[in-house]
Amino acid sequence: MPVKRQKWNEDFGEWFRDVLINAGIMDYRYPIKGSGVWMPYGFKIRKNVLQIIRDLLDNTGHDETLFPLLIPETSLAQEAAHVKSFEGECFWVTHGGYDKLKVRYALRPTSETVIAPMLKLWIRSHADLPMKMYQVVNVFRHETKATRPIIRMREVATFKEAHTCHTTGEEAEKQVQDAIGLYKQFFDSVGVPYVVSRRPEWDKFAGALYTTAFDLLCPDGRVLQIGTVHNLGQNFAKAFDITYETKEGNQEHIWTTSYGISGRGIAAVLIAHGDDNGIVLPPRIAPIQVAVVPVPYKGKEEEVNQACSDVADTLRKAGFCVELDLRSELTPGNKFYYWELRGVPIRVEIGPRDLANGVVTLVRRDSLKKQTCNASDVVCGVQKLAEEISCDLKTNAEAWMKKRVYRVNRLGEAKSLLKRKAGIVEVPWCGKDECGHSLEEAVEARLLGFPEDTKEKVEGKCVVCEEQAVNVVRVAVAY
Amino acid sequence: MPVKRQKWNEDFGEWFRDVLINAGIMDYRYPIKGSGVWMPYGFKIRKNVLQIIRDLLDNTGHDETLFPLLIPETSLAQEAAHVKSFEGECFWVTHGGYDKLKVRYALRPTSETVIAPMLKLWIRSHADLPMKMYQVVNVFRHETKATRPIIRMREVATFKEAHTCHTTGEEAEKQVQDAIGLYKQFFDSVGVPYVVSRRPEWDKFAGALYTTAFDLLCPDGRVLQIGTVHNLGQNFAKAFDITYETKEGNQEHIWTTSYGISGRGIAAVLIAHGDDNGIVLPPRIAPIQVAVVPVPYKGKEEEVNQACSDVADTLRKAGFCVELDLRSELTPGNKFYYWELRGVPIRVEIGPRDLANGVVTLVRRDSLKKQTCNASDVVCGVQKLAEEISCDLKTNAEAWMKKRVYRVNRLGEAKSLLKRKAGIVEVPWCGKDECGHSLEEAVEARLLGFPEDTKEKVEGKCVVCEEQAVNVVRVAVAY
Known part of the structure; x- marks a missing residue:
């Protein structure tokens, strides 16, 4: 039953792939x-992870919806x-049955161009705005890089995408900040540490003013980019000619x-808290x-099982949510191993001695420390x-990353x-594209961008041109 | 604001399409x-509808899962x-980015051939069986018939499919009966009437022993076929060579x-209970x-609004789940219309007279009857x-259909x-394919099959060959 265990930090790629399949999470x-x-x-x-995100969005005026998977090439081409x-x-759909389609369909890589033609139908006046929607769907990218389970898929089976519409640029700007706040709440609630950075111009989402x-x-x-x-400014609105009538009657x-x-x-939770024994939820x-x-x-089986029950x-x-593990074909040790691999946060053990003392043994999955507790x-x-x-x-996850x-x-x-x-490196940068590219080349890593999660501005000289830096920029080797 | 209303039973197709968009259900x-x-x-x-189905399945040992959308043509071709x-x-995906794929991918029309290769990996011995799974996904059919919102889509955005594996034919047979029982529970719980029939040989699911x-x-x-x-017998198991080791050690x-x-x-609920005023939930x-x-x-606005609140x-x-409708731009009549269209089961009205009498007025959406009730x-x-x-x-829906x-x-x-x-017609049939086809041709309708929801066997002569009938067969004009 036990399989070879990979080390969380020494063979991370192997560890992740093995843990996903062995813990019954994803078969790749x-x-x-x-x-x-x-x-x-x-x-x-x-x-359970999606429910946290859904609750956060539902409670802040986002409506869940479901849009089509297929995008006519003519729509995709509009921006x-x-x-x-x-x-x-x-990925391109070219045939329906035995017939060639007149216009090819793309499997959605993201849904801006799916939603835009509907927004054009739905939005008439300022009274219809703001409009906030989301959906949880699969999206597709014909990745040429090496694929990895969950982290880099061709079918991204889980994609929560939110889309909002506003009357002014200021309101859109505020929504960006609200969204960052929501995502912070989400990651905080599952204990996943993060940095938030504004991506450099050349790494922003295609069609966006900027990307955080x-x-x-x-x-x-x-x-790993996790959110x-x-x-999007007015880029998609102009490309699809989506207008609203202002209070003054203008379009x-x-x-x-x-x-x-x-x-x-979801992967972030498994990665951030995992260890050599498996995942920790x-x-x-x-x-x-x-x-x-x-x-x-021996001889105490019935009593012990009854106490467990x-x-x-x-x-x-x-x-x-409790699992009572009375499987007779496994030893207690095998069972410990089984539940540790699957990240069950707390194990309750009861043996004859516990029974005699009127206690139970509680074992934490994270530290594997034991303690007793009155039954x-x-x-x-x-x-x-x-x-x-x-x-x-x-x-612990925050401390690990912060270090x-x-x-x-x-x-x-x-x-x-x-x-x-070694981790994420912050160096002063003047903000110029050419210095950014030189920097990426010199360190063979990627610019994550200027920090968006702190108001602190760091003085200094750009590490490339030595002119006055705008701020530090984060740099790291990226997935 | 009010739009032309279609009659539920006179212009059903139009009624359904209009109600879906006007009530904010589906934009087509x-x-x-x-x-x-x-x-x-x-x-x-x-x-909410899916939650009922999920609860029924979760409580009967079905595990929810999520399988890929794309099927290599080589897999699809195995059965x-x-x-x-x-x-x-x-629908066929032939290109990934600018490259032609070596093997075309089908967008799943159903997932038997998606799941089969995984079952082959997962199932080793009798101890792994039975295995019961389901998923809620989108499926695709390049329909050549006229499409209709929800009822006949090319992207079926909502498809709950369950798949089960067993050691014996008897167990599979029992599972079929259990599944029929679950579906009856589901439709009963939303008040949707139905008949259950065993489809004739020529109308069964491709790869099945039989279809109900x-x-x-x-x-x-x-x-409308709603479930x-x-x-599937051993057809897919043999095509994909999915075996298990018996207790005796055989494969x-x-x-x-x-x-x-x-x-x-979902459409069934909207159709079964709808009326000329919209849907009824x-x-x-x-x-x-x-x-x-x-x-x-006039003059009582504040008090009335407060009482409503x-x-x-x-x-x-x-x-x-309550909606308090204080919109000032709509008259009460407009609001009544608005909530009736959307099928909200109960409306509470409060006016100055209700207030004076310490009562509220309750209006049923189904009958539109009013009654008062002490506040x-x-x-x-x-x-x-x-x-x-x-x-x-x-x-009422059952009585309507039964008649x-x-x-x-x-x-x-x-x-x-x-x-x-006029409805569904039951006529005696000998069960022979040729008589069945002749019957379909003569009445320009479809054989739904022998009743599966009653043990009653009706004696009689086949309406085509006049030989002894096996039972009555149901015939109807079908969507």
Whole structure:
């Protein structure tokens, strides 16, 4: 039963792939490269994570909707920068049955050009605005880079994309800030650390005025973009001629934003809290929050199993998701291993000695530390432990990442840190495109952009041209 | 604001299309034929309906999963009958970016051939069985018939498909009966009437041993297939060589079933309970269960609005989904019209006279009948009314459909009933294919199949060959 375990930080890529399949999250062996299956346990984690995002959006006036998958090439082509960026990575439907289609359809890589023609029908006047919508759908990119489960798929089976429409640029700008705030709330609630940066001009979303992105540092020292927020200005509105009547009776183009979190939002939780034993789930999103495992001694099986069953019932009544593991074909050790791999936050063990002392043993998945608790206080004990785990997961993941953000003033230092993938490096930058490109080339890494999550402006000289820097820019080796 | 209303039973096609867009359920004006947008209100109805199905499946050991959209042509081709039936109506992806794909991908028309290669990896021994899974996804059919919103789409945006695996044919057979039972529970819970029939050989699902289907009679006298249950025998197991090790150590092919309900499961609710004023939602799936509308009299606006607000709060606290409609730009009459169109089951009206008498007026959406209720008893009153509405919707829809099921013994009679689309006609049939085809041709309608929802066997002579009939067969003009 036990399989070879990969080290979280030494063989991260292998660790992630193995853990996904062994923990029953995603099976990546589907006969199309870059497509995977969300298995039952993984699907439940996905559902719980998405529920947090849905609640945040629902409570801030976003309506959930569902738009079509297929985009006529003629629609995709309407925004020039957009089509230029996406046409080379779209999957194209050319035939319906035995017939060739007159216009090819792209499988949506994102839905701006799906939604735009409908906005044109729906928006008449300022009274229709603002309009905030979202959908959770699959999107497709014909990736030429090496695909990786969840992180870089050709079928991104999970993409939450929000789209908003406004009467003014100021309102759109405010929505961008609100969206950043929502995403911070989401990642905070699952204890995933991040930096928020404004992407350089050459790395913004095609068709946007600018793009702001959330990045997570992975255990291998590379960053993973885990969320993006785009101010689309009036670009799509003009391309699709979407106007509204102002209070004064004039026709004006609307302003739009869009922001998305893909399956990477789920991957981030698994990556940030994982360890050599498997994944570690924050109690809030764990499909099973407590696994109750009997540790029987010959002749005491029945009593021990009964005590486990009682504790499981008590915890269930208190609202916990509990799995009572009475499988007879596995040893307690095998069961521990099984639930650790799957990241169940708390394990309750009961053996004859616990029984005799009127206690249960509680084991934290994150630290693997054991403690005992009076059997009569098990609800309180588990409740308290769940809170501690949630809190500690966040604190530890943040501390781990924070330690790996370096601020340096010299190019050579940046280069050496990035060469050994030490983490995220912040260096002063003048903001000019040419210096940015030179910097990326010199350090063989990517500019994440100026910090968007702090008001601090750092003085200094650009590490490339030595002129006055605008601020530090974040640089990292990126997925 | 008011738009022309179509009659539910006189212009059913128009009625349905208009009601979908006017009530904010589905906008069908997307630039690809047969694709539509689930709008916010419609999405909420969809979610509530799907939740009932999900609960039924979750509680009977089905695991929710998510499989890829794309099927390599090589997979689709593995089951001969299946590919023959579907290849002519698949959408085909032929290019990824600028490159032609080596193997074309079909957009899933259904997922048997998506799931099969994974089952082959997952299933090892009898201990892995039974396995019951489902997913809610979009599927695609390049329909050549006229498309209709929700009812006949090219992108079926909502398809709940379940797939199960078993060790024996008996177990698969039992699963088919269980699935029929689950679907009955589902349709009963939303008050949708149906007949269940075993489809004739020539109309079964491609690759199945046999297909059982649920049909709803629409107001125009045509039937709509709203759910199907297939016994797939060992056909897919053999085509994909999916075996398990028996207790005795032999390798045997598994037995599989599949069963699905599409967006038609949602359409059925709208169709079955609709009327000339719009849709009528069973309280259980209504996103808004109660609309509270003030009927103010000059000088009494503030008091009336306050009373409405209080009642809305009280009902919300009691767990109802309530909309308090204080829009100043609409007259009460316009508001009544607005909420009736959208099928909100109960309207609470409060005017100055109600206020003076300490009562509120409750209006049922289904019958439009009014009654008063002491303001202090509003929770009880609304609760009772909601139960009555749920019950009456089911009773009335069932009675309406039952009246339109005719049992006749002569072909001429069947023909005349079907010519004027009177409903579903049951006639004795010997069960032979050739007589079945002759029958379909003679009455210009479709054989739904032998009844599967009653044990009654009707004696009689086949209306075509006049030999001894096996039973009556249901015949109807079908969508």
